Amino acid sequence: MGLDTRIGCAGWSIDRQSAPRFPxxxxxxxxxxxxxxxxxxxSSFYKPHQATTYARWAASVPADFRFSVKLPRSISHDQKLVDIDELLARFAAEAGTLGDKLGCVLVQLPPSLTLQPAVADDFFARLHDSFDCMLACEARHGSWFSDEATELLRRHRITRVIADPPAGQPGIYVPTTDLVYARLHGSPRIYYSSYDEAYLDQVAAYLKDRSGWCIFDNTASGAALPNALELLDKVRTQSQSKTT
Structure with a gap:
């Protein structure tokens, strides 16, 4: 699949329709x-999980499986990335028990949070001090898509999230690292709508020669897992055709 492509969902619920694929x-x-x-x-965005919970999840999956963990809203939304040492230390101690199964920390910022370069610079430095995995940022205010923001994210090796539908992003997506982190929330109805085959064909083509993650967040009506499975099949077929 791709160079190193990870396809999954926000959560791991298995709906009745998809159950035959998970015997x-x-x-x-x-x-x-x-x-x-x-x-x-x-769920880590809304409430803390005990370190033992993360450790149990890590022990439940194969060696090549990876989790992305969402930064708590207490840091991103309540504190707005300021005065977060204690909160970040707690989160790192908890999520860190995933060990090598921790593949990414996802930062989602509130739509009202504007780029403050000094604050962002300090925050991302602290985040790197706390985690040695991939770091991704889904910002939703237009100021985070400026040239200044792009340079800052690149300097700190923070992958700018590709979101559908996009929020705050004017014009064409500009990458900040060599990695991809796509969050597909559902369109036209966010969190509910399923993606059609033509759209998933486009996603598969985009992932073809890229490494990273594609996460389906259209979970409200159970569309995420069927979409993820369909994309997985497309990417695997694409990969097999390259080797034959």
Whole structure:
């Protein structure tokens, strides 16, 4: 698949329609991780999880599986990235028990948060001090898509998220690292709409020669897992055609 492509969902619930693709015993996570290679932990945004919970999740998945963990809203939304040492230390201690199964930390910023270069510079430095995995940022205010923001993200090796539908992004997506982190929220109805085959063909083509993540967040009506499976099939077919 691609160069190193991870396809998954925000969470690992298995709906009845998709269940035949996930046979066998075990928890939903164990069955999910036998087919897909990534999952985004969104619940960490809303509430902390015990270190033992993260460790149990890590022990439930194969060696090549990776989690992306969403930064708590207490840091991104409540504190707006300022005075966050204690909160960040707690989050790092908890999520860090994922060990080598921690593939990415996702930062989603509120639509009202404008770029303050000095604040962002300090925050991303602290984030790198706390985690040695991939770091991705989904900003939703137009100031985070300026040339100044692009240079700042590149300097700190922060992958700018490709979001659908995009929020705050004027014009064409400008990457900030060699990695991809796509979050597909559902369109036209965010969190609900399923993606059609033509759109998934475009996503597969985009991922073809790129490394990174593609996470489906259109979970509200159960569209995420069928979309992820369809994209997985397309990317695998694409990869097989390259080797034959």
């Amino acid at each position: 066998g015993d075990g928890s939903h996570l164990q069955r999910y991780a036998a087919v897909l290679t990534a999952a985004e932990i969104n």
